[in-house]
Amino acid sequence: xxxxxxxxxxxxxxxxxxxxxxxxxxxxxxxxxxxxxxxxxxxxxxxxxxxxxxxxxxxxxxxxxxxxxxxxxxxxxxxxxxxxxxxxxxxxxxxxxxxxxxxxxxxxxxxxxxxxxxxxxxxxxxxxxxxxxxxxxxxxxxxxxxxxxxxxxxxxxxxxxxxxxxxxxxxxxxxxxxxxxxxxxxxxxxxxxxxxxxxxxxxxxxxxxxxxxxxxxxxxxxxxxxxxxxxxxxxxxxxxxxxxxxxxxxxxxxxxxxxxxxxxxxxxxxxxxxxxxxxxxxxxxxxxxxxxxxxxxxxxxxxxxxxxxxxxx
Ligand SMILES: [Zn+2]
Numbered sequence: 001x002x003x004x005x006x007x008x009x010x011x012x013x014x015x016x017x018x019x020x021x022x023x024x025x026x027x028x029x030x031x032x033x034x035x036x037x038x039x040x041x042x043x044x045x046x047x048x049x050x051x052x053x054x055x056x057x058x059x060x061x062x063x064x065x066x067x068x069x070x071x072x073x074x075x076x077x078x079x080x081x082x083x084x085x086x087x088x089x090x091x092x093x094x095x096x097x098x099x100x101x102x103x104x105x106x107x108x109x110x111x112x113x114x115x116x117x118x119x120x121x122x123x124x125x126x127x128x129x130x131x132x133x134x135x136x137x138x139x140x141x142x143x144x145x146x147x148x149x150x151x152x153x154x155x156x157x158x159x160x161x162x163x164x165x166x167x168x169x170x171x172x173x174x175x176x177x178x179x180x181x182x183x184x185x186x187x188x189x190x191x192x193x194x195x196x197x198x199x200x201x202x203x204x205x206x207x208x209x210x211x212x213x214x215x216x217x218x219x220x221x222x223x224x225x226x227x228x229x230x231x232x233x234x235x236x237x238x239x240x241x242x243x244x245x246x247x248x249x250x251x252x253x254x255x256x257x258x259x260x261x262x263x264x265x266x267x268x269x270x271x272x273x274x275x276x277x278x279x280x281x282x283x284x285x286x287x288x289x290x291x292x293x294x295x296x297x298x299x300x301x302x303x304x305x306x307x308x309x310x311x312x313x
Contacts, residue, residue, distance in 0.1 A: 020245030048087030080274030090123020129153030167203030
């Protein structure tokens with residue numbers, strides 16, 4: 001793969017806003033800004049429902065004026081602002097539309113990239129739960145969920161007639177939606193077709209994959225110097241999926257290993273641009289990719305293997 005500006009690899013982060021506040025996330029972004037690493041931060045537009053089972057994931061939303069001012073500053077510094085669903089709990093169609101309109105009025109346009117936040121009691125997520133996979137993979141997924149803690153499969157964003165339907169709106173307003181995650185640092189090697197369109201999931205224009213590291217320890221493991229070298233050697237692209245609200249800052253102080261590894265990375269000849277910029281480049285270079293059934297099955301199998309092993313997203 002050839003990268004712009006004669007860079008040798010590409011690296012970016014999609015920051016899932018779970019548990020993020022001004023206090024725990026701003027030191028991370030101050031640091032990334034200083035290093036010239038421009039990444040993607042997701043936001044919630046509204047405060048959601050507060051229940052016993054979602055206490056740990058709740059963070060700030062754009063309803064908090066001081067937080068919103070800070071997010072706008074990040075955007076002016078070159079970070080991409082993306083959407084992480086309307087809020088942390090499920091939203092019916094009208095609320096989703098209101099969230100997208102509000103996003104546009106704050107940030108100048110609809111979000112180009114979306115990672116869905118999946119309420120534990122289901123809701124408006126699109127092609128989620130067991131619908132994330134097809135055929136045999138769907139059967140295996142259902143079995144695994146039954147064995148674990150019961151089903152959380154009733155997502156209805158693509159189901160016309162449901163109060164949670166908003167597929168048509170997604171198609172009109174959102175370009176990229178995040179789907180499968182994989183363990184290695186070279187996301188593009190795990191999913192060479194990305195961004196891709198899946199004709200069996202027509203309401204999503206393009207899907208993208210990411211590399212899993214949900215909190216600071218796994219992030220640091222993914223960014224080991226050995227892995228950084230591998231990414232550069234392979235000329236690959238890494239889209240890390242993480243939560244900067246989970247352990248990167250403790251008592252206002254940035255994790256020292258995170259600080260060190262990201263500084264090393266920033267010294268390498270990488271193309272450090274936000275997620276949508278990277279995906280636009282891949283799309284322009286490779287042309288629109290419509291995946292075949294065989295490609296879909298391979299992506300699903302690899303993801304399911306990883307998912308069943310780690311039990312994560
Ligand atoms: Zn989330």
